[in-house]
Amino acid sequence: MGGDDALLPVEPVFLKSLRDHVYGLVRDAILAGRLKGGEKLNERHLASQLGISTTPLKEALRVLEAEGLVRSEPRRGIYITFNAGQAEEMMLARAALESMIARQAAKRVKDEDMAMMRELIVEMRAGLETVDVLQLIALNERFHNAIHEASGCGYLRRLQGGQNIYTHAARLSVLSEERERFLAVEEHEAIANAIAAREPDLAERLMRDHVIRSGEKHLLRV
Template sequence: MAGHVNSLHDQVAQQLRDQIFAGALSPGAFVDESRLCEQLAISRTPLREALKVLTAEGLIRHEPRRGCFVNEVTEKDLDEIFPVIALLEGRCAFEAALHAGDADLQALEVLHEQLQQSAKQGLIPAYYAANYAIHEAIIAVAGNKWLAQVIGDLRKILKLARLQQLNAPGRLTQSLEEHMAIFAALKAGDAQGAEAAMRTHLTRQREALRQLAKQQHSRVAKPAAEHDTQKVMT
């Protein structure tokens, strides 16, 4: 019986994650428990257990006497998360370089060919998919379950932010070059080189996101300034 309850709240947690990542439950949104119970055809118990799981993951925050809300990721959060994930994924690349066999490198070769084709054709969604698959493959080759677990948790937070770093000017080409540098180090069995290249890759992702945020802020500020000028003129 306990196993059934556990599996149910795990299923509910995954359904809520899917809604959050799809934007159906947007950042800052109130989590309406009554509506979700009705929508998912469940009782309050598995829903509340699922909300505890998502709170522990950082996707949901609980406010006393107010209820649960979808978390919002701030620029400060990103500044704090990226150095940590760069360290962790760097370590994964280090361990992957030590453990990668011929079959692992062949599989990574195929993924990097997909990455190159996507970049060449400017297919950003396909590039994101190949990029994600490469990161996952490197984590798998590293074979360190603790690294995989912590990286997975941090990635959920980053996914919540709905980041689009490849939209920064020149970022697609730069990202591809970084990936090829990581792969070259993996093929050479250069653990320290792979670690350094991966850390550079993640650090530059943050720089690209910061650049995008500045551009968006400028676009928002410019119309507001023009509007104020028009008010003064009239």
């Protein structure tokens, strides 16, 4: 069983949609590697950590099982099925999709798209000084979304949406390190410059390298 600090208690502001917030907390703990693959979950212990009853936890675990992150075994309990191998596959899938989207963005980008990317990079650099990790994650996600929007890709964006449950947790894990925060901004600026220069081959390569490098950093923690 994971350590007592594997999960944080649910804050009162989240009680309106308790199951969804419990689902998010447990999911992020699994994807970030704080709850390990193959581990048996003690529902009462987890509910106690979260400060809730077992009912919303059981509901959240059913959703996680449908997503393939946990497995329920009759008379034995619930086990985490997410592991480093699955995390690597998700990272590689994301790298393939994001790099193709960046390639298309370099072909189709408009001036207003570039203005948004530049503005977000300025905000990310300012965020490096405040060390607000959650704000940097939000800016990071907005930057990638700006590239998605510039690409004009519908089908690829829908496929990429399936990676979001992993992507957020990976960013939370990686961007918690100061060096990674600075490196991520530098890589984002290089990607933006390639898109602005309408260089699809370069944009594709830089995005793939960015996703794989940060993903491999996260894999060390899963």
